[in-house]
Amino acid sequence: MGIVVGAAAEGSGGQGVRDPVVDTAGAEAAGVENAAQRAAKAGISWKSCPAEWNLASLQCGWVTVPLNYADPDGDTVRIAVSRSAGERTGKKSQGILLFNNGGPGIAGLESPQLAISQSGPWEKVGRIYDYIGFDPRGVGHSSPISCMDPLSWSKTAPAPDPVPPADQAAQHQIKEQQIETAKAYADACSKRNKKMLPYMTTASTARDLDVIRAALRVEKISYIGFSYGTYLGAVYGTLFPGHVHRMVLDSVIHPETWGYEWAVSRVSATQQRWDAWKEWVAQHHDTYGLGRTSADVASRVNALLATTPKPFDQKIGPNEIRLFIAEQVDQDFLWPNAAKILSEYFNGDAKSLVDSVAPRQGESEIVADEHFSAAQTAVTCADSEWPADWNKWDRDFIELHKKYPLTAWPVAWNYLPCAYWAHGTRRDRIVVAPGKDLPSVLIIASDKDPITPYSGAVRLHELFTASRLVTETGSSSHIAVSRSKCIAEKIDVYLRFGETGPHDMDCKPETFPETGGWKARSAPTVFPEDGARSCHIPQGYTYIQVAHSFSCPSGIEYLLAKPRTGLWACTLPLRFTYDTSRKSEMCSIGSIEHSYLLKKQ
Incomplete structure (x- = not known):
């Protein structure tokens, strides 16, 4: 509805987008001023949002911006905007508060609707x-x-295992x-996206914000941004300080x-949370039955990843499971x-895992x-210079995988297109620094957040010298205000009264992982004999195969569980005996490790 790319602005003589050139700050600054003047004159024609947008409580409109701010009379883009219905007036009015939910790539029209439906700081604000x-x-x-046909894109799942195999030729x-x-x-x-792609940058979007400000006919905006926002x-x-x-x-x-560099930092940060999760799960072994030690939990999950070279129901494979974890x-x-989901899987019920x-x-x-995704x-890719030499990626991620095996290679493959993002795209990187007119900014961070590591908040606080930093200590919350x-x-105090306090502040975490009273149907217990070629299993137990082929040849992984509807039970090999002298989460058959889950009939 009303989206225009490639339509020249009024009075431009119908010229299209120029080939990307090295733009000067002055040219783009002048382009913003030009576009802002036009937007202020045009304003925004607020109307009820289209019914199919599902924004019944909001009003919607459009703001026209240049595709390339160094060429303000060239092609334009129409930016869809929304607002909470009804003007705020009176002496206490603070004007407008503009939201960005992050991404990049996340739509934001529904942000006002979400805010007015919640309590917390939004009710009074x-x-x-x-x-x-x-x-x-x-x-x-x-x-x-869009970078490819969406329906074709969906068929790329399940993706290949992101971790290269040990065999050099296969690797x-x-x-x-x-x-x-x-x-x-x-x-x-x-x-x-030949026209659009060179101008898909954070700097261009920031300039769009200022044109939106002008179209709203206000001198200043308040802004709240989450994550990439x-x-x-x-x-x-x-x-625009x-x-x-x-x-x-x-x-x-x-x-x-x-x-x-930021992408690389994510690898180690997520690995730290993975290590913390394993410890927590081990502490709750009586609930989930995934292992009494961190190493046991890791072995159980690694066994799952190692035994899913083929997709479950043609929907998920080790790549999807790894990213889910x-x-x-x-x-x-x-x-x-x-x-809970992994416990259900190891108890013979894969539905929750596949569905999730x-x-x-x-x-x-x-x-x-x-x-x-596009x-x-x-x-x-367009915001920064990414290494164009694959050998650097390979060297870096080989070393990262040694320390952080959960996500190193998935991160590499996710961002690798940026190494080849050289199709006429210029880098439009702005060096972040405070202008003299920038007011005190409130910076929020959790010190264990793996998605946006804490060092980013600390550094921005150093750059924005008049800012205040509020830290949720001991928490991994991403978007801390939500928890x-x-x-x-x-x-709430800052947005309503402009008060940040005389110094930085800490907040203690208020939410902790809770089991919620859920308990596995039967906590797994395994009784192996170290070094044995057969696993020792109690009489009266049966087993089901982990894989979904429903055949039961000997020497491959099985789950031990009571047969029930939907579980395919197989005959217990006669060579299996029972020995209670040792307990572990793994059962060794030859040189291959196999996970077992016992459940009495």
């Missing part, structure tokens, strides 16, 4: 601000980009395949390492969910997921 949402350029309803083949996939994706993005806010504060009223940045992207362990409050890990199947969901890749009343209160 919403009485004195107009909430403004927007879909950034290339996202949602603002000329969304070389897998890496060459990943390189070709990355090159093909980068090339497809360039061909499908903190980097967007930092860039806006650098480019005098146009900021108040600014909250929650879960901070490092302002100087955004790009390859990484996402779950990142956030403390998700720990019980991951433990498999890609979304609805057509609209598939399209949205592909568009998100926009995220485009901005991430901390203490932080919500700090944001």
Whole structure:
């Protein structure tokens, strides 16, 4: 609806986009001023949002911005914006509060609707601000980009195992395949978005924000950004410090390492949460039965990854399971969910695992997921210089995998298209620094957040010298305001009264992983004989195969469990005997380790 790319601005003589050139700051600054003047004159025609957008409580409109700010009379993009219905007026009014939910690539039109439906800091703040949402350029309803046919993209799952095998020849083949996939994706993005791609940058989006400000006919905006939205806010504060009223940045992207160095930092941060999760699960062995030590839990999960070379139900494989585990362990409050799902799997019920890990199947969901992936890749790659030499990637990630095996190679393959993002795209990187007119900014961070490591908040706090840093200590919360009343209160006071306090502040974590009373149907217990070629199993137990082939040849992995509907029981080999002298989570048959789950009949 009304999305225009390639239509010249009024009075431009119909000229299209120029070939990308090295733009000067002065040219783009002049382009922003030109676009802002036009936007202020045009304003925004607020109307009820289209019914299919599901934003019944909001009003929607459009703001026209230049595709290339160094060429303000060239092609344009229409940015979709939304606001909470009803003007805030009176002496207490603080103007507008604009949201960005991160990504990059996340649509933001629904942000005001989400805010007004919640309590926390938003209830009182919403009485004195107009909430403004927007879909950034290339996202949602603002000329969304796509790098491949979404339905074809959905068929790429399950993806190959991201960890190259030990065999050198096979390892070389897998890496060459990943390189070709990355090159093909980068090339497809360039061909499908030839005009848009060079200007899918954070700096361009920050300039769009200022044109939106002008279209709203206000001199200053307040802004709250989450995750990647903190980097967007930092860039806006650098480019337009005098146009900021108040600014909250929650879960901070490092302002100087955004790009390859930041991606590498994610690897070690997630591994730390993985190690912490294993310890927690081991402490709750009586609930989940996944192992009494961290090493036992790791062995159980590694066995799962090692025994799923073929996809479950043609939907998920080791790649999807690995990413699921990484996402779950990142956030403390998700720990019980991951433990429960894995416990159910090892008890013979794979449904929850498949349902949780498999890609979304609805057509609209598939399209949205592909568009998100395209926009995220485009901005991430265009913002920074990424190493173009594959040998550097290979050396770095071989070493990273030795220390951080859970996510090293998945991170490499996820960002590898950026190594080949050279199709005429210029890098539009802004050096983050405070202008003299930038007010005190409230920076929020959790000191164990693996998605946006704490060092990013510390560094931005150093750069924005008048800022205040609020730390949720001992917490891995990403988007801390969503899980901390203490932080919500700090944001509420700041947005309503502009008060940050005389010094930095700490908040104690208020949420901890809870088992919720759930308990595995039967905690696994294993009785192996070290070094034996047969596992010792109690009389009266049976077993089911882990894989879904429903055949039971000897010498491969089985789960021991009471046969029931939906579980395929196999005859117990006569050579299996019972020995209670030793207990472990693993049972060795020859040189191959196998996980077993015992359940009495």
